Amino acid sequence: MSIELDHTIVPSYDKLASAKLLAELLGVPWSPTALGPFAPVFVNEGLTLDFIQTDEDFPVYHFCFRVSQQTFDDILGRIKRAGISYRSSVRGPVDMRINTDYGGNMIYWNEPDGHQWEMLTVSYARQSA
Missing domain, CATH: 3.30.720.120 (Signal recognition particle alu RNA binding heterodimer, srp9/1)
Structure with missing residues (x-):
């Protein structure tokens, strides 16, 4: 396994x-x-x-979800309908844009506790040969 x-x-x-x-x-x-x-x-x-x-302070965590293009579109639609701001770079300004630098689509958003969520369709961490 x-x-x-x-x-x-x-x-x-x-x-x-x-x-x-x-x-x-x-x-x-x-x-x-x-x-x-x-x-x-x-x-x-x-x-x-x-x-x-918890009531204690905690660090901001980063989680990235790799999804299909259709799932990306579905989740982005729900993010927009919920009125959640998103951005095209990990620490950049809230620009409500999609990053396409790595051959797919990618966005970042933060939730109320501050944790950072990332969604992408092509992994930049595991480039295919």
Whole structure:
């Protein structure tokens, strides 16, 4: 069996609101009543993001989702309908533009806790030969 990331914990000041928002934007299921202290977002069959409530300070995390062009278009539509600002570069200004520098489409947005989400259709980290 290959090594796969099963889940990771995402700290949040409001785990239910954060998990619900991400699940709605991605178009995936989530659970407000999971066992334990988590509000899980079921990204796919093998990956869960477990939001956990905290009052402590935490670093801003960065998560990147590689998706098909159709899924990109669907998620971008939900981001726009939700009135969420996005940008074309990781630390650039909110320009509401799509980055096409790597042969696909890519955007970044931040959620209320500050975490940075990235969505792309072509991986720049794993260039094909």
